[in-house]
Amino acid sequence: MKKVFLSVILISILNSLSSQPWQPAGEKIKTSWAEKIDPANPLPEYPRPQLVREQWQNLNGLWNYAFAKQGSGMPVEFDGSILVPYPIESSLSGVQKRVGENQELWYHRTFSVPSAWKNKNVILHFGAVDWQADVWVNDVKIGRHQGGYSPFSFDITPFLQKGEQTVTVRVWDPTDRGFQPRGKQVNDPNGIWYTPVTGIWQTVWIEPVEKAYINHLKTVPNIDGGNITVLPSLENAMPSDIVEVKVLENGAVVNTGKAAAGQEVLVPVPDAKLWSPESPFLYDMEVVVLREGKTVDKVKSYFGMRKISTARDENGVVRMQLNNKDYFQFGPLDQGWWPDGLYTAPTDEALLYDIKKTKDFGFNMIRKHVKVEPARWYYHCDREGVLVWQDMPNGDQSPQWQRWNYFNGQELKRSTESEQNFRQEWKEIMDLCYSNPSVVVWVPFNEAWGQFKTEEIVEWTKNYDSSRLINPASGGNHYNTGDILDMHNYPGPVMGLYDSKRVNVLGEYGGIGLVLQEHLWEEDRNWGYVQYKNSEEATNAYVELAEELQKLIPFGYSAAVYTQTTDVEVEVNGLMTYDRKIIKLDEARIRKVNREICGSLSK
Template identity: 35%
Template sequence: MIRLIIWEMKALNNMTNQPRSEYPRPDFERAEWLNLNGVWNFEFDDENAGEEQRWYRGKEFSKEIVVPFCYQSELSGIAGREMHEYLWYEREFEIPESFAGKKVLLYFGAVDYAAKVWINGEYAGKHQGGYVPFKFDITGSIRPGKNRLTVKAEDRYECTQPRGKQYWKENPDRCWYTATSGIWQTVWLEAVGGLYVDKLRITPDIDRKTVLTEIFLNREPENAELTVVVDYKGQEKKKITAGIDRRIFKLTIDMAEEDYIDEIHYWKPETPNLYDVRFTVKEDGIRSDEFKSYFGMRKISVKGDFILLNNSPYYQKLILDQGYWPESLLTPPSDRAIIHDIEMTKKMGFNGARKHQKIEDPRYYYWADKLGLLVWGEMPAAYDFSIEETQNITTEMIEFVNRDYNHPCIVAWVPLNESWGVRNIYTDRTQQDFAKSLYYILRSMDKTRLISTNDGWEQVESDICGIHDYEAWSGEFNEKYHDKEQMLTGSVNNWRLLYAEGTEYGGQPILVSEYGGIAFESEDSGNWGYNGTVVDENSFFERFGDITGAIKNTPYIRGYCYTQLTDVMQEINGLLTADRKPKVDIEAIRKVNEVK
């Protein structure tokens, strides 16, 4: 089976139909690029001897792997579940003729957890952070003909690095799963001119009917100009050309209504309207960079204890989504797989997803933008509080926001979950200060979204009161929630208080941001859900309808998040099986979600 996968991938490469061949980040898309996914040479380095022995200068690797799939997954062609902390990758590539005379940038979508990179034996650079992208300018290291790319990945089984649901032991346990090590998102090349855009931020403002664009150039410009063209459904709406006089350049675009009757085209799940935008940078009259992006005219805000979408109250019906696949683990196996998950989420009557403990593949956010799905962007947890943990989480969270700021689907950030990694936050002021620092860093970077700082309980500074409560039946739920003031000062789950010591509820919107977790009866004693199991579809809907109705009938609750979309390994409380087959009638789920 494993050899067959490798053989099939080689055949696909020969036909230029690579695995995950689509452009990896559609909100910042250049035309001149080369996908490097496919079959690479591969080696485990359990003695961590490869660097000392200079494997990057040339070594006969004994294995092959299909990138971008991790070695633990079936689609990698290896499917090894044993623990290896040091991994080496190598492949050859040729620079396309169209890249001639331009800078060549090498991109990695994600390598878990740390990476060092060499081109033709020359050191290109390193990066740390397993869920976020990085790039190197390799122009000076490449040569005509074949070039050799070598990568060393390091993924230690320790808990100061953001792991999320990746377990730090060999076998999955409770609600933690098989780890994803090494390259697990697309690797590619791009060609740019001497002056190019390194980062882009697009900030719509529906109240002022404007869009602020911020471009961050690779260097100070000289005699340069920027042209921005905005289209809606193929029709040009705006075209602006401006001189660029600094490296970080801002341009505000007027997005007033097209006439005096119709409003601008807002983005929301029911009507996910998107504007396409093209950017062209010229220096001395010569085009130096060109790419396309898009944006949605969308606003998420709070008024009193209501959450507003585009200035109207909006009840969030979210699904908890772990983003794991049986054959590929954290890596979506295909673009179609991403689309299917979003379409199934919407068919079941949910209007959003809380991507749990995972910074998702950028194409998930792209399709959520296109198809219309609210998303809570959540940081993967580390689990060993120390100065290393605080640094690792902070750095990776900043890179998360930088990568995904432009997606209209993302309406909330969740830096911490259920006090994971800050187990003493209830009384420990140092851990409280760390949580607050994450809130204020996020707020300084992004004033357009909400923040649930420690979602679940023991909350500190936050825009949302997110409560995790897996109560099974309405009677017990109503008993706890009928008195709002009493509920807010106590513990809804009988072991953790809602607010950390020194913090109290300040009128924020209240959401039950985890509930449900209903599992079907299983013969495997290692499988589990919450509050026992159900035996058939009727008993499932009796419980699902009862507890969901209790939440919706509590007048001060502004939304909920059901656990969860799919089964993942031993956690069998999904509405879909791990291979995405519905366990119950999805139209009946939709009706429960739609009932007022």
């Protein structure tokens, strides 16, 4: 009776809180997309473009939240409403409060399962929750997920009841007081380190499935063999189940392949249209699970036929190749932060905007820097045609950093728990992007940030996904392993080391700073690696650095990354302001020199 009484009180409190209006919190700068958010239906787009089912229900919107002392248990009362999926420290959450390592953040909301889903299993999905999340449905704890960047889900069918359902989430995130991957988040933001992000920051949703269903697809193109392999991960499958994969081009079936459950499906794709930034052609795909000839589950997906590899050119320099041709990759360091949503773009249109502007600037690549994006971001990269280098977000501590020679010091020794967590989160991040043609390089470490067991982690990464290149440590510490040697230098390009056996890249350079009033996160702590007074000066400096880079390409550089896409908090070295309202440099001039660099290895 006590539990029932508390539930009645809780529902009363929730109904009261849910009627409270939402508005962005705080006085920080915001993007223009902040005004377009519908608090009744934020981020309404389907969240998983590579595994699509027709029926689903979005659980984004106003939830109730509470802070509680760590370990104190589920709160009886809640503090107010929060707009999910914007992190609680963000303006768009409507809260903009810090949590810290000594508190837990609790979420709660009610929802209803559509009557049309009767006799279906219901899956509860979280796009990402930073960092440790425990989930209850109808007061029954159903599971825990640890990892701030990857999706996770639970089959909640056994825990559903008649009428209204409740979901409760407890989150704990120690930020830089813990060992977990956290990227640029710190408790004391300054310089290149930014505001902490805690809790739900990607879409929450439910979908109906049959008893046996597909929960993941791994698709690998083979342009040399003229085929693709598809490995579906199935739940509750029987050995006699058959998986059928159809490849379609503009609605017409190209070919079909079949295999028993648990086996790879091989599908011929003759005379394939190849995917590239210049021609980002995508094939559609249908995957069906058959049991005794009847369809048990069906999903829609897509893929691109592309190959990333290395080869020596006529001068003996190891080059990156795209679709068996030398191809210079050039793009910005993209941190993926927003002044109003922090980790979460205010809208899907905003998420797409940065990618489209990257292409407008004349780049063909993005280095996603120590952050992971929602699945829709990689979908947009696939559609727009931009290559992606995906970093593993850094965590734990930083050992000694050596930039200009191969490392001869003592690597970081992680605890067993820290190491196991790193491997788990890195695997889940790779699973998220495994089938995206845009993703061509994995970057497990950056500048010795949390770098440990480098050779072992690189080998483990390569064994898990041999279809992509591995950049072991962007900027060092350097080991003779992986496919790439990556140098960092600010502001101008230099070649501090050269490796005759691997691809040589300039993983970071630039950092041209320009302060624009009315578009600043703070007024008095702004900085760039070099500062200029106006757009003309900054553009001239950009072009000069680009021309220096061009001179180094014949001597071995095969890719470069310019810092950076946008200003981020007190960093003012972006091509755009943090609010995305001003393009700071002359777009036509930087596009012209960027296109010359991108085409420098084309024949």
